[in-house]
Amino acid sequence: MKAIVVQSEQEGRPLVWQDVPAPVLQPDEVRVAVQATALNRADLMQRAGNYPPPPGASSILGLETAGKIIEVGPEVSGWQVGDAVCALLPGGGYAEQVTVPHQLLMPVPAGWSFLQAGAMPEVFYTAFVNLFLEAAIQPGEVALVHGGAGGVGTAAVQLLKKAGHTVIVTAGTDKKTAFCRKLGADLAINYRQEDFAEAVRTYTGGVDVILDMVGANYLHRNVRLLKVGGRLVFIAMLSGGQVEFDLGSLLGRRLRLIGSVLRSRSVAEKIAIKEQFMTRFWPAAAEGTITPVIDAVYPIEQANDAHRRMSQNKNIGKIVLQVSRQG
Ligand SMILES: NC(=O)c1ccc[n+]([C@@H]2O[C@H](COP(=O)([O-])OP(=O)(O)OC[C@H]3O[C@@H](n4cnc5c(N)ncnc54)[C@H](OP(=O)(O)O)[C@@H]3O)[C@@H](O)[C@H]2O)c1
Numbered sequence: 001m002k003a004i005v006v007q008s009e010q011e012g013r014p015l016v017w018q019d020v021p022a023p024v025l026q027p028d029e030v031r032v033a034v035q036a037t038a039l040n041r042a043d044l045m046q047r048a049g050n051y052p053p054p055p056g057a058s059s060i061l062g063l064e065t066a067g068k069i070i071e072v073g074p075e076v077s078g079w080q081v082g083d084a085v086c087a088l089l090p091g092g093g094y095a096e097q098v099t100v101p102h103q104l105l106m107p108v109p110a111g112w113s114f115l116q117a118g119a120m121p122e123v124f125y126t127a128f129v130n131l132f133l134e135a136a137i138q139p140g141e142v143a144l145v146h147g148g149a150g151g152v153g154t155a156a157v158q159l160l161k162k163a164g165h166t167v168i169v170t171a172g173t174d175k176k177t178a179f180c181r182k183l184g185a186d187l188a189i190n191y192r193q194e195d196f197a198e199a200v201r202t203y204t205g206g207v208d209v210i211l212d213m214v215g216a217n218y219l220h221r222n223v224r225l226l227k228v229g230g231r232l233v234f235i236a237m238l239s240g241g242q243v244e245f246d247l248g249s250l251l252g253r254r255l256r257l258i259g260s261v262l263r264s265r266s267v268a269e270k271i272a273i274k275e276q277f278m279t280r281f282w283p284a285a286a287e288g289t290i291t292p293v294i295d296a297v298y299p300i301e302q303a304n305d306a307h308r309r310m311s312q313n314k315n316i317g318k319i320v321l322q323v324s325r326q327g
Contacts, residue, residue, distance in 0.1 A: 001019070001097045002096050003018070004060065005020060006061070015047070015307065023058065024099070025073050027074050029073045030076055030102055031071035032098050032099070033068050033069075034096055034097060034323040034324065035322070036067070036118030036323060037323060038122070038318045041236065043061045044310060046061055054091075054263060057263075059091065061091070062091065064121040065089055065098050066085070066118035067324070086105075086121055087106065094303060103271045104270060109286045111288060112285075112291070115320045115322065118321075119294060123292070123318065126235060132163075132276075142166040142168070143210070145169045145170075146170050146211065147170070148185060149176035149179055154183060156211055157169060159281060167184065167186055167187075169189070171188060172313060186203075197224060205227075210225070210232045214237070215234060215239050215243075216237060219243050220245070223250070228254060235261070293317025295318055295319050298322070
C-alpha cells in the first residue's frame with residue numbers, strides 16, 4: 001500500500017506518498033480501505049520529531065480514518081466487508097489501509113460523506129471526554145473554549161450548545177469569531193483585539209469550565225475567571241508549559257486543574273469513550289445537527305500543503321486529506 005512517510009533526514013522533513021508494508025491484521029480487527037483522514041496538531045508535532053507514537057502504534061501519521069471494511073478478523077463480530085466506518089486511531093491514518101479493533105468502529109452516519117466522517121473522531125472525542133467526562137460539566141454551567149475556531153473548538157461549541165450550555169470562545173481573527181458565533185457560540189472574543197478575561201467578566205462574571213490548549217500565557221487569567229468549583233482542563237500548551245503559579249489561588253474557590261490526553265489511553269478506555277459519546281451524541285450526529293466543520297480538503301499527495309495551512313493557524317475547523325475517491 002501507499003502511505004505518507006516523513007523524510008526526517010531532509011530539510012523541512014517533507015511528507016512523501018510512497019510504498020510501505022500494509023499493516024498486519026489482528027484477530028479482533030478489521031482492515032479498512034481508507035477514503036479520508038484529517039489533520040491534527042499532533043501530526044505536526046510528530047512530524048517535527050516532538051511527539052513519538054505510543055508503544056505499539058504505527059509510526060505513520062494520522063489519528064483518525066473513514067473508509068470501507070475490506071477484511072474482517074476471525075474474532076470480529078457485528079461488522080462485515082463493505083461496511084462504511086470511521087474510527088479513532090493511535091497512528092497510521094495517512095495511508096491507503098488501516099487496521100482497527102472492531103470495538104472502536106463507528107458507522108458513517110447516514111448522509112455523511114467519508115470526508116466528514118474522517119474528520120470526526122479525534123476532535124469530537126477530545127471535546128467530549130474533556131468537557132463532559134473530565135470536567136463533568138453540569139446542566140446550566142458556563143464554558144469557555146479557547147481555540148474556538150479550531151478543530152477541537154468547533155466540535156466543542158457544537159456539543160456544548162447541543163447540551164444547552166452557554167459557550168464563550170476565543171479566536172485570533174474577526175473571521176474566526178464571526179464563524180464561531182454562527183456555529184452557536186454565545187460570545188466569541190478576538191483575543192488579539194481585547195483582553196479575553198475582561199470580556200468574559202463583563203459578559204458572565206466568570207465561568208465553570210475552561211477547555212484550554214494555550215497553557216502558560218493564559219493560566220493566571222483562566223484561573224481568575226473560574227467560579228467556585230470551577231475546572232480548567234489542559235489539552236495542550238501552544239504558548240508553552242512553564243509558568244510561575246500561586247497554588248493558593250486554587251483553595252478558596254476549590255478549583256481543579258486537569259491535564260488530559262487521548263492518544264496514549266488504552267484501547268479499553270477509548271472504547272468506553274466511544275460508547276459514552278455515542279450514547280450521548282450519536283442521535284445528533286445521525287440527524288446531522290452536529291457535524292465536523294470542514295475547512296479544506298487536500299488530496300493526500302498534497303499533505304505538505306495541508307500541514308502548512310494548519311501551522312499558519314489558517315484553518316477554521318478541520319483540514320481533511322482525501323485518500324481515495326472510490327466508493
Ligand atoms: N490532549 C489531547 O488529547 C488532544 C487531542 C486533540 C487535540 N489536542 C490539542 O488541542 C489543540 C487544538 O487542536 P485543534 O485540532 O483544534 O487544532 P487547530 O485546528 O490547529 O486549532 C488550534 C488553534 O489554536 C490557536 N492557537 C495556536 N497557537 C496559539 C497560541 N500560541 N496562543 C493562542 N492560540 C493559539 C489558533 O487559532 P487562533 O487563530 O484563533 O489563535 C489555532 O488555529 C492542539 O494543540 C492539539 O494538539 C489535544
